[in-house]
Amino acid sequence: MADVFISYHEKSSGELVKQIADTLESTGISCWYAKRDLPAGGKFADYIPKEIRSCKVFLLVLNENSNRSEHVKSETNLAFRRVNRKEQITLVPFKVDNCVLDDDVDYYLSRFHITDGTSTDERTIRELAQQISHILGSEPSKTAQSQTSSTKSMSALFTCVVLVCMA
Numbered sequence: 001m002a003d004v005f006i007s008y009h010e011k012s013s014g015e016l017v018k019q020i021a022d023t024l025e026s027t028g029i030s031c032w033y034a035k036r037d038l039p040a041g042g043k044f045a046d047y048i049p050k051e052i053r054s055c056k057v058f059l060l061v062l063n064e065n066s067n068r069s070e071h072v073k074s075e076t077n078l079a080f081r082r083v084n085r086k087e088q089i090t091l092v093p094f095k096v097d098n099c100v101l102d103d104d105v106d107y108y109l110s111r112f113h114i115t116d117g118t119s120t121d122e123r124t125i126r127e128l129a130q131q132i133s134h135i136l137g138s139e140p141s142k143t144a145q146s147q148t149s150s151t152k153s154m155s156a157l158f159t160c161v162v163l164v165c166m167a
Helices: 010-026 044-054 064-068 070-084 103-109 122-135 142-166
Strands: 004-007 057-062 090-095
Touching (some): 004 010, 004 070, 010 057, 010 122, 044 070, 057 070, 057 122, 070 090, 070 103
Parallel strands (some): 004 057
């Protein structure tokens, strides 16, 4: 289960979501988004609720299309239920255009700060990653920690092999 669940409209924000996930994951924060992580043949309804129930951060990439997407609204509703039950989850709305929020989206998000992402350059994405890292207490997921440990172990092994070969 990932640290961050990313809710978005795939056709209009797919590339941006990939950039965001790559940036977060480069800092050790694990992400889940449907286009990449839903197994082939998997059903959205079998995976998405489980991922939302287990994430620590629900990142909502808001634009005109996600604002009207029934799937995004359903995902937001699931996350909002966790907030209402006082579970450990933080909703992070990231608005990437100047859309006017639909009433039902506005209802869910009126209590939350909406992060301005209208200039979706690298700096804005890095700032978003810093905000999420701060929310998570800068603690990468266990998966990311084990990957980092594996990378360090492989690096140390490679250094030892090089030194032995040079001797």
